[in-house]
Amino acid sequence: MNFDAFVKEFSSEKEPALIYLVVGPEPFFRDQAIRMIRERWSQEDFEPVVFFGHKKARGEEKLSCAQVLDELRALSLISSRHLVIVRDGDNFVRDYSQDIAEYFKNPNPKSILVLELESMDQRLKVSQTLKTKGIHIECKTLYESPPPWQKTSTKDSELAKWLKMHCQERYGKSIHPDAVHQLIKRVGNRLFDLDKELEKLSLYCQTDRISLKDVLELVSDYKRSKYWDLSDALLEHNTAKAFQNLNKMYQEGVLDQHGKIVHNPRELAPVIISILFDNFYKVLQVKEQMKYPQDLKSALSGIPSFRLAKLQDAARTIKEPEIKLERLLEADLALKSSGSNPQFILEKLMLDLRLKQPSSLFKSVRF
Numbered sequence: 001m002n003f004d005a006f007v008k009e010f011s012s013e014k015e016p017a018l019i020y021l022v023v024g025p026e027p028f029f030r031d032q033a034i035r036m037i038r039e040r041w042s043q044e045d046f047e048p049v050v051f052f053g054h055k056k057a058r059g060e061e062k063l064s065c066a067q068v069l070d071e072l073r074a075l076s077l078i079s080s081r082h083l084v085i086v087r088d089g090d091n092f093v094r095d096y097s098q099d100i101a102e103y104f105k106n107p108n109p110k111s112i113l114v115l116e117l118e119s120m121d122q123r124l125k126v127s128q129t130l131k132t133k134g135i136h137i138e139c140k141t142l143y144e145s146p147p148p149w150q151k152t153s154t155k156d157s158e159l160a161k162w163l164k165m166h167c168q169e170r171y172g173k174s175i176h177p178d179a180v181h182q183l184i185k186r187v188g189n190r191l192f193d194l195d196k197e198l199e200k201l202s203l204y205c206q207t208d209r210i211s212l213k214d215v216l217e218l219v220s221d222y223k224r225s226k227y228w229d230l231s232d233a234l235l236e237h238n239t240a241k242a243f244q245n246l247n248k249m250y251q252e253g254v255l256d257q258h259g260k261i262v263h264n265p266r267e268l269a270p271v272i273i274s275i276l277f278d279n280f281y282k283v284l285q286v287k288e289q290m291k292y293p294q295d296l297k298s299a300l301s302g303i304p305s306f307r308l309a310k311l312q313d314a315a316r317t318i319k320e321p322e323i324k325l326e327r328l329l330e331a332d333l334a335l336k337s338s339g340s341n342p343q344f345i346l347e348k349l350m351l352d353l354r355l356k357q358p359s360s361l362f363k364s365v366r367f
Contacts, residue, residue, distance in 0.1 A: 003029040006137045007036070016041045016081065017134040018104070019113045023120050024139030028191030030116055033137050034085060037114055041083055048083035048114075053092030065096035069103055072111040085114040093117060097126040104133050144189040159189050166195065167210065171202035175210040182215045227254070227275035228310075234276070234353050235283065235314045242350050246272075250343075269335055269342035273349070277328045279311075284325075287315035327352050 001009070003024075022033045042048050049071050053063050063086075071084045086092055093100065093115065113134075120127050130136075142159040160180045167175045175183075175198075187193050197219050201210050204218055230249070233241035249272070253263040262268055290312075331349045335342055 001136065002138045002140065003033060006033060006135070010036060010040070013040075016112045018107050018109070018111075019115065019130055019134030021115050021117070021120070021130050021134060021136045022139060023117045023136065024141075025118055026139045026141045026191060028195065029137075029139035031192075033139065034087075034114055034116060037112075038083065038085070041081060041112055046079045046082075048085050050085045050087065051092075052087050053089040063092055065092070065099045068092070068113075069099065072103065072113060073108050075108075075110070080110065082108075082111045083114070084111060085116070087116045089115045090117050090119065093126065094121060094124070097124045101126040101129045104129055107133070142189055142191070144184060157184075159184055162191075163194060163198070167198050167202070170195070171198055173202050173205065173208055173210055175201075176212055178212040179210050179215045182212055183219060186215070186219050227272060228279065230272065231276050231279040232310060232314075234350070235280075235318060239350065242353075243347070246346065246350060265341075265343040265346065269346050270332065272346065273328055273332050273335070276353075277325060277332075280325060280328070282311055283314045283318065286311045287318075290315060324353060 003026075016037075020033070020037050022030050024030060038048055051063055051068055068084060068086060071082070074082060115130070120130075142162055143157050144159050160177075163180050163183065164175055167173055183194065183197060187197055198210075201214055201218060205211070205214050230242055230245040233239075233245055249268060250263060250265065254268065254271075262271075327349065331345055334340060334345050
């Protein structure tokens with residue numbers, strides 16, 4: 001069953017299942033499902049036993065099947081049930097599928113096993129055993145926009161519907177459809193981050209409804225924040241900081257325009273160049289419009305307030321020749337027309353953009 005169906009049916013359960021299989025790519029739903037099971041079936045004076053099945057750090061022992069099965073088989077004269085939770089259990093199930101299947105031929109009726117997995121390998125025989133012996137909770141990622149066969153707008157997507165419902169149920173506030181759309185646009189479909197932003201907005205908003213204005217003022221653009229850090233460092237002529245931010249993008253990844261996390265320099269490079277061009281062009285635009293204060297407000301409409309101050313500061317202090325849009329265009333052309341290492345092209349671009357006068361750096365590189 002999907003997560004919504006589980007939420008509706010779980011409260012009417014009179015007896016716990018032998019196993020709750022919490023599976024799917026959405027960690028927020030997995031976390032919520034485990035929290036509900038823990039609160040419902042944990043004994044008041046007995047905390048559940050929690051194991052972590054992911055790879056251990058150096059010096060720590062790998063989780064063994066015996067550890068988990070010993071807990072499940074343990075008998076208690078005091079507690080009527082025993083809850084055992086395995087978080088991040090993909091490797092655990094893959095490595096010990098036969099042992100787990102063997103246990104469920106004769107399970108301890110007083111023990112409850114909660115298995116958290118990102119995905120279930122259907123090729124494993126134990127997968128059918130686990131599904132038939134207990135409850136399978138699917139924690140799917142919500143659509144950021146409707147599937148292609150639906151012609152409804154983003155405001156009517158699964159994600160938008162969840163946002164409205166979650167905001168009302170969790171924080172007691174409604175949210176304007178335009179605010180929902182902007183929140184999705186800025187944060188993406190990561191529910192943990194969306195929940196954090198809703199909590200922040202609910203504390204900030206003094207009315208019963210969160211508006212578009214509230215979102216624009218309070219929520220930063222997750223999809224571009226790392227790019228902004230990079231462009232700010234370049235505008236400040238802080239090359240060391242620019243390289244630090246670039247390396248951080250390689251290590252942590254960033255969201256592309258489709259909401260997908262990318263780490264590969266070949267995928268990162270064109271998006272980084274595009275965002276840098278957009279930021280630098282905005283600085284030039286603000287610098288030009290500052291000559292005509294009466295037109296400044298309309299020219300800056302749509303730019304978040306937290307970005308506006310940065311752009312105005314840069315426009316006041318930087319000289320136009322220092323913003324070398326042609327270097328960005330040359331780098332973009334080099335990416336598209338050569339087989340050169342994109343990381344090399346980006347790092348050369350960082351060095352070129354730090355210079356106070358345009359250089360022929362890219363023209364001297366053979367692609």
